[in-house]
Amino acid sequence: MAKVFQVKDFNLYYGDHRALIDINMDIDENAITALIGPSGCGKSTFIKTLNRMNDLIPSVRTTGSILYRNEEILDKNLDVTSLRRQVGMVFQKPNPFPMSIYDNIAYGPRTHGIKSKAKLDEIVEKSLIDAAIFDEVKDRLKTSALGLSGGQQQRLCIARALAVKPDVLLMDEPTSALDPISTSKIEDLVLELKQKYSIIIVTHNMQQAVRISDTTAFFLLGDLIEYGKTDQIFNTPKDKRTEDYISGRFG
Ligand SMILES: Nc1ncnc2c1ncn2[C@@H]1O[C@H](COP(=O)(O)OP(=O)(O)OP(=O)(O)O)[C@@H](O)[C@H]1O
Numbered sequence: 001m002a003k004v005f006q007v008k009d010f011n012l013y014y015g016d017h018r019a020l021i022d023i024n025m026d027i028d029e030n031a032i033t034a035l036i037g038p039s040g041c042g043k044s045t046f047i048k049t050l051n052r053m054n055d056l057i058p059s060v061r062t063t064g065s066i067l068y069r070n071e072e073i074l075d076k077n078l079d080v081t082s083l084r085r086q087v088g089m090v091f092q093k094p095n096p097f098p099m100s101i102y103d104n105i106a107y108g109p110r111t112h113g114i115k116s117k118a119k120l121d122e123i124v125e126k127s128l129i130d131a132a133i134f135d136e137v138k139d140r141l142k143t144s145a146l147g148l149s150g151g152q153q154q155r156l157c158i159a160r161a162l163a164v165k166p167d168v169l170l171m172d173e174p175t176s177a178l179d180p181i182s183t184s185k186i187e188d189l190v191l192e193l194k195q196k197y198s199i200i201i202v203t204h205n206m207q208q209a210v211r212i213s214d215t216t217a218f219f220l221l222g223d224l225i226e227y228g229k230t231d232q233i234f235n236t237p238k239d240k241r242t243e244d245y246i247s248g249r250f251g
Contacts, residue, residue, distance in 0.1 A: 001028045001029060001030075001031070002028070002029040003026045003027060003028060003029065004027050004028065004029045004068065004069065004167070004168055004198040005025075005026070005027040005050060005066060005067065005068055005168075006026050006027075006065075006066070006067040006070075007023050007024060007025040007026070007027070007064070007065070007066050007067075008024055008064055008065040008066075008067075009022055009023075009024060009063070009064040009065065010022070010023040010024075010049075010062065010063070010064035010065065010066055011023075011062065011063045011064055012042075012045055012046075012049060012054070012060060012061070012062050013059075013060070013061045013062070014057070014059050014060060015059040018222060019042050019045050019222050020042045020045055020046055020049075020222050021222045021223050022064075022223075023046065023064070023224050024224070025217060025224060025227055027198065027200060027215075028198070028214065028215060029198050030194060030195070030196075030197070030198055031194065031198060031199070031214040031215060032190060032191070032194050032199045032200075032201060032212050032213045032214050032215075033198075033199070033200045033201070033213060033214070033215045033216075033217065034201055034202075034203055034208075034209035034212070034213035034215070034216045034217070034230065035047060035200065035201070035202045035203070035216075035217050035219065036202075036203060036204075036206065036209055036216060036217070036218050036219070036245075036246075037218055037219035037220055037225075037245065038220065038245065038250065039204075040221075041219040041220050041221055041222065042219050042221075042222045043172075043202045043219055044172055044202060046219070047089075047170050047172055047200060047202050048089075048170075048172075049062070049066065050066070050068070050073075050087055050168070050170055050200065051083055051084045051087040051088075051089055051170060052073060052078070052080050052083060052084070053089065055080065062074055068083065068086075068087065068168075069167075085108075085112065085164050085165075085166065086166055086167045086168065087166060087167065087168040087170060088161035088162070088164065088166035088168070088169050088170065089161065089169075089170040089171075089172070090154070090157050090158055090161055090169065090170070090171045090172070090174050091157070091172055091174075092172050092173040092174065092176050092177060093177050094150055094153035094154040094156070094157050094177065095157060096145035096146060096148070096153050096156050096157060096160075097145065098144070098145075098146055099144070099145065100141065100142050100143060100144060100145065101128075101137050101140065101141050101142075101143065101144075101145045101148070101156060102124055102141040102142060104145045104156060104159075104160050105123065105124040105127050105128065105156075105159055105160050105163045106120045106123070106124055106163070107160070107163075108160060108163050108164040109123050109163055109164060112164060123163050124141070124163070127159040127160070127162045127163040128156075128159050130159065130162050130193070131155045131156070131158040131159035131162060131189060132155060132185065132188070132189045132192070133152060133155040133156060133159060136152060137152070137156075149182070150177060150178055150179075150182065151178050151179065151181070151182025151183075151185060151186070152182075154174060154175070154177075154178060154182065154186060155185070155186065155189065158174075158186075158189065158193075162193075166197065167197065167198065168197060168198045168199070168200065169193065169197050169198070169199045169200070170200050170201075171190070171199065171200070171201040171202065172201075172202045173202050173203060173204060174186055174190075174201065175187070175203075175205070175208065176203075176204060176205075183208075187208065187211060187212050190212055191212055201213065206234075206246055209230060209234075210230060210234055213230045214229065214230060215227070215228065215229060215230060216228070216229075216230045216233040216234070218233065218237075218239075218241075218242045218245060218246075220241055220245070225239050225241050225242055226238060226239045226241075226242040233246070234246055
């Protein structure tokens with residue numbers, strides 16, 4: 001299977017604190033990769049590295065290599081805007097912009113220079129359909145996105161991420177602020193999106209990792225302890241620490 005990311009001997013420091021330690025990990029294309037582990041183990045730090053969101057934190061320093069489709073993304077001269085267009089992100093708390101549903105989706109394409117109304121209409125509709133929210137909002141595209149429920153806002157944020165035609169979607173605990181029904185809708189959606197995108201998802205919910213992911217990475221205190229097929233990680237973990245974590249003995 002083709003690899004979307006190849007992470008080699010990667011370390012990340014916040015000042016003197018080494019938050020990720022010698023990470024080696026190849027991430028499959030058109031698959032769902034779950035990142036699990038107790039609070040503070042480095043999952044969010046790792047996922048944010050994949051589209052260079054950590055650049056916003058001045059104390060961050062990295063060593064090693066991360067190739068995205070064979071291009072080094074840790075390179076200082078990398079076009080970060082282009083990387084972030086290709087590697088989109090959805091956050092824990094739905095964060096629609098305080099503008100209409102339509103403008104939330106059109107924002108990214110407009111930033112990338114698309115001006116034609118017909119083209120924008122088409123992108124907005126397609127993105128909302130792909131994020132499984134079109135039917136719920138099609139009659140109120142010009143109303144504020146802030147009037148949507150939390151679950152709808154999160155699907156809108158996924159639609160917004162899809163509107164710029166990404167290749168990879170990073171999702172940092174996308175359902176942790178949602179009720180079970182909204183969570184289940186997002187899980188169905190993520191499974192659907194796997195056909196077209198490579199998805200990397202941080203989750204605290206082990207059942208969620210089992211339900212949707214193909215591959216699971218277990219982090220502990222900045223170390224990648226175990227990484228493999230989700231079935232194997234949950235049924236026959238090789239490392240005692242993985243077993244203890246997935247069976248709820250700590251975390
Ligand atoms: N901006 C920052 N400055 C300094 N240290 C940080 C910063 N962000 C995270 N850390 C530290 O890096 C380590 C990893 O944090 P990170 O948020 O990546 O963990 P996590 O596994 O995502 O946790 P959670 O599940 O609670 O979100 C922790 O020790 C944390 O305190």
